[in-house]
Amino acid sequence: MGQFHRGSAGEWIAPTDITVNKGDEYILLNNSQPKKWKVVTTSGNEALVPSVCFIVPPSNKEALDAISRLESSHQTIVNMWHQLHTNMQSLLPWLCLHRDMQQVRSWTLLMFRSLNPEDYKQILSNLERHYQEFMRQSQDSQMFGADDRIQLEREYKLTTQHYEKLLQSLERGEQDEVSCKQYVTQLKDIRLQLESCEKRTINKIRQPLVKDPLGECKQRLSEQQKIHLELEGIQKNLNTVTEKTEKVLAMPEQLSSAPTLRSELDLTSQKMDRVYSLSTIYLEK
Template sequence: HESVVSWHYLTNEIEAVRAGNVASIKTMLPGEHQQVLSNLQSRFDDFVEDSQESKIFTSSDTAQLEREVNICKQYYQELLKSAEREEQEESIYNLYISEVRNIRLQLESCEERLIRQIRTPMERDDLHESVFRISEQEKLKKELDRLKDDLGGITDKCEEFFSQAAGSPSVPTLRSELNIVIQNMNQVYSMSSIYIDKLKTVNLVLKNTQGGNH
């Protein structure tokens, strides 16, 4: 009987759509999504046509199936929205994590230079070297200031992302990488400040003692 055949096709189509999930949707091409919805509709239209003369299906069966088709379409639209949201979240995550890592690399290079300077002993009473070191450290401090600003900017963007995409699986990774860079920044920044103060103190002592000798 034709109506039974088209009923089978329709219910299979409904089952297939219901079995879909975000992961399966993301593997499909954009045009295929429309195809799913129009297949569902045309299966239903076929069934309505075939069951008009049928003794097997009543009008309430048809109404029930129409409700199911509509629920199914809604479910599919929700899946599409979720998939789209996930893709947006992934691309934002990729953008932000690369910014955070870029700052981390620059910060690590500043830290290496700072530590190298701190570990290189200074000629005890070389005023020129003292002045040179202070200017080197002030350059480094400027770089750190710029990095600190950049880090502040990306931190704000990340915080906004964390609140909007709270359920996203990428949040913990981004959060922990960001926190590591923030901690590191604070350490390097204070180490740099302490070192500059120390250099300036030494410089002052040298100026006084050498000034007094002449």
């Protein structure tokens, strides 16, 4: 581009490009050079022009106000999006936590006993994780206030307490199951003792008196008294086992061995009554 020459009436003339007239408006493209600015005319021509030819007008108030409104609207939208995002972040663990709590609270001891330990431990791990996530995410959420967090914390504690009770009952049930089987064995042993006493008593009844009826009768009576004392000892033992057995059978949650224990108790009690009555009648006669 050639040199600019100052024209008449205060004009700058660019011989090959543009003429800068007083009052004309141009678009400033680049003012990185102090003495010459790159501008473009309304017709689209670009040129380097002495910077002294121009006055930069003050900022357009309407344009600045419009920009300010746009920035304010943009910030409002960003804040709304951030709040909605925060709300959704707190809602997801809330839903998962309620699902976990409902599942744990639905467990009975019978259901809990049928679960694989790895399964219910995983569910409890999820419950704890979702609870911690909710308490953390809900701090800035508009969907949940302080009262909501307090209520949920109360429900969470009740749920974990229910789990602890089930776990304790399960462990206690395993111990009771062992005791139940031990009582069954003890009752069978008592019934064997009763059968022995019954057999000896029946033999005395059926065996005829031969040489010395009076002497043999006294001897058998003495032997039967010993059997009767043995039966009284068996009766005391049976009473002790029965008392323990009834406590196990009265438990709310029935053990798997409970039907067998009940059957053994009934059979042994009936056997005790029958053999004791037989011995009593024998002694009285």
